[in-house]
Amino acid sequence: MxxxxxxxxxxxxxxxxxxxxxxxxxxxxxxxxxxxxxxxxxxxxxxxxxxxxxxxxxxxxxxxxxxxxxxxxxxxxxxxxxxxxxxxxxxxxxxxxxxxxxxxxxxxxxxxxxxxxxxxxxxxxxxxxxxxxxxxxxxxxxxxxxxxxxxxxxxxxxxxxxxxxxxxxxxxxLAKLDATYSFTTDTPDFWRRQHAEFPSHGGRFTGEPAYFRHVMGATQGLFEKTGMTAADFDYFVFHQPNGKFPLEVAKKMGLDVEKVKPGLLTPMIGNTYSGASPLGLCAVLDIAKPGQRILLTSFGSGAGSDSFAIEATDVLPxxxxxxxxxxxxxxxxxxxxxxxxxxxxxxxxxxx
Amino acid sequence: MAENIAITWRRIPERYRLAGTQCTTCKTKFFPPRKFCTACRRKGKIESFSFSGKGKIYSFSGVHSAPAGLELEIPYVLAIVHLAEGPKVTAQIVDCTEDAVKIDAPVEFVFRKIRSDDPEGLIHYGYKFRLVK
Structure with a gap:
């Protein structure tokens, strides 16, 4: 869209x-x-x-x-x-x-x-x-x-x-929301039942079929729908359940790891769940220059990812x-x- | 002890966002909101007024023996905050210990949980203050 x-x-x-x-x-x-x-x-x-x-x-x-x-x-x-x-x-x-x-x-x-x-x-x-x-x-x-x-x-x-x-x-x-693309399937990697105090998860299953498939699927889908490529973006913000997954996405997709780091907060504050990739976007918006482009891809277990193409404007600073x-x-x-x-x-x- | 639902509900605007009143005749600000100006009497005209949430510590006390429902929070700091617009309010000072608080220290409004009627009751939210660093 x-x-x-x-x-x-x-x-x-x-x-x-x-x-x-x-x-x-x-x-x-x-x-x-x-x-x-x-x-x-x-x-x-x-x-x-x-x-x-x-x-x-x-x-x-x-x-x-x-x-x-x-x-x-x-x-x-x-x-x-x-x-x-x-x-x-x-x-x-x-x-x-x-x-x-x-x-x-x-x-x-x-x-x-x-x-x-x-x-x-x-x-x-x-x-x-x-x-x-x-x-x-x-x-x-x-x-x-x-x-x-x-x-x-x-x-x-x-x-x-x-x-x-x-x-x-x-x-x-201050930042244009140029396009968004979602990638969603029913993938039971993490859940919490009614009245349960703590969530349960599939251990290693939360990686490849869940996080990586959806994050990369949504990001790739956004590229295809918009005709943009990785080179068009100055920052990449991915959902960050830990400090390593977002960097692995960058490696798997051949992205510049340095463009991921400014929006990677998990090493300092942990995984803030619904706040995680949105806070990463805040970190990038606090430093981005007008005209710079940001790619944001969230991930929610269960599972799905939303990708956004965002462009900072002159209003931002x-x-x-x-x-x-x-x-x-x-x-x-x-x-x-x-x-x-x-x-x-x-x-x-x-x-x- | 659970607070009456109607009392909680009625106070939501003042507790959630420091909604008070002012007299347009003498510009006196009221918090909690008053419907009548005590200075201008019948010449007063009251309208709603939103406080900025900025203030200073007027006085404070460390609480080491908490009322029911706040036992987990001790030791905490309770202060009289002098709001920038005039009125004084009593509220908790969050995320700090007693030794960090000083008279006249600037504070700002924060929205926090005041108490919850456990385990199945209502959660009450409202204003507290934080030292400005």
Whole structure:
């Protein structure tokens, strides 16, 4: 799908707390070096005791609205993608819409597609804006993801959110959403059943038939549909369940690994699930120059990928300075937890 | 103890986004919102007003013995925040310990979980503040 819409505002939020992979490895008797090298993750973010997917979404949304510099009441749609919505039944989107002052004249719904619910929201927003059904749409990817104690996921499952305001006024668009392409199949690589506290996954099965097939399928599909090639892009942002998969995609597809690194945050903050590739996009939008092109491909288990061709405009440099806090601020401000405090923060003991 | 649903719902605008009021006659700002200006009396005219969320620490205290529902959060900092537009509010200062907080330190609004009526009740959200670094 080609589009005349674009990003007019973007915002990030990552909690202050971190735990080092080394500390988790210590508890489970694993060799820290093997874990850090094997997963490519040094530390991950941990939500505060009073943070959840809704509060992270609100802060990211507030940042994105400052960049967009529009009245919140002009938002016609709010979509919140997450796999850790605070309620099983009761939307996160209403909490966010109310907190930013977008209610009551607004469409709102929660989305869920493992780690790609945020980019699914961007696509819905593009459709609503392009068809003139709304003036602006807000799409958010947010998560406080869960990893079973002792499981490999515990080293990566983290928390964060990214929000994007989508609009169509040319003079407001800071990055054009030129095209999007999705690649979706039913692939059971990762799931969490109703009432289950922790997700289950297919181990190695999450790699080749799941992550790589869909990420590469969507990226290749976008190239074919748009006639663009890898050489047309200055940055590549791929879903980042660990620090290694996105770099492997680059190698397999013959892409310049250096173009992947600026949007690769997992080594420092872990896998923020629905926030992961959207936060990678925020990192790139914070440094991109006008005219530079960004390719974004998300991945959600279950499984599917959304690919986007994005182009920074002249509006970007001034617009991004309006953010009360940029992503870099959240990356720099951190407090470390030991495993005991981490257990309390994530309420991993039954009695908590 | 669970807060009444109607009370929570009624306070959502003020708790979620610091929605208050002001008197257009004397420009006094009110938070929590008032429907009547105590200075201008019947000459006052009240309209809604959104606070910026910027403020300073007026006074603070470390809480080491928490009320029911907040036990996991101790030790935490509770402060009176002097909002830039005038009123003072009592709120938690997040992501820091007592020794980091100083009188007059600048703070900014954050949206956080206030409490949840466990295990199947409502989750209450609202304003807290963070030290500006």
């Amino acid at each position: 080609t589009s005349s819409t674009g990003i007019v505002g973007f915002g990030a939020c990552v909690p202050t707390f971190r735990i080092k992979a080394e500390e988790i490895a210590r508890v489970w008797g694993e060799e820290p070096d093997r874990i850090i090298k094997g997963l490519g993750v040094k530390e991950k973010s941990v939500p505060g005791l009073d943070e959840d997917a809704a509060s992270l979404a609100v802060e990211a949304a507030r940042n994105s609205l400052s960049v967009a510099n529009i009245e919140p009441s002009k938002l016609g749609a709010v979509y919140v993608g997450s796999e850790s919505h605070p309620y099983a039944v009761k939307p996160t989107a209403t909490i966010v819409a109310e907190a930013i002052g977008a209610t009551p004249e607004v469409m709102a719904a929660d989305l869920e597609f493992a780690c790609k619910a945020g980019t699914a929201g961007i696509q819905i927003g593009m459709g609503l804006v392009a068809s003139n059904m709304v003036e602006y749409a807000l799409a958010i990817g947010t998560d406080t993801s869960q990893g079973r104690p002792g499981d490999a996921l515990e080293y990566t499952a983290s928390a964060g959110a990214a929000a994007f305001v989508i609009g169509r006024q040319k003079e407001q668009i 001034a617009a991004r300075e309006r953010a009360p806090h940029k992503l870099a601020w959240y990356m720099e401000h951190k407090k470390y937890l030991d495993y005991g405090l981490y257990v309390k923060h994530r309420r991993k003991l039954k009695s908590l």
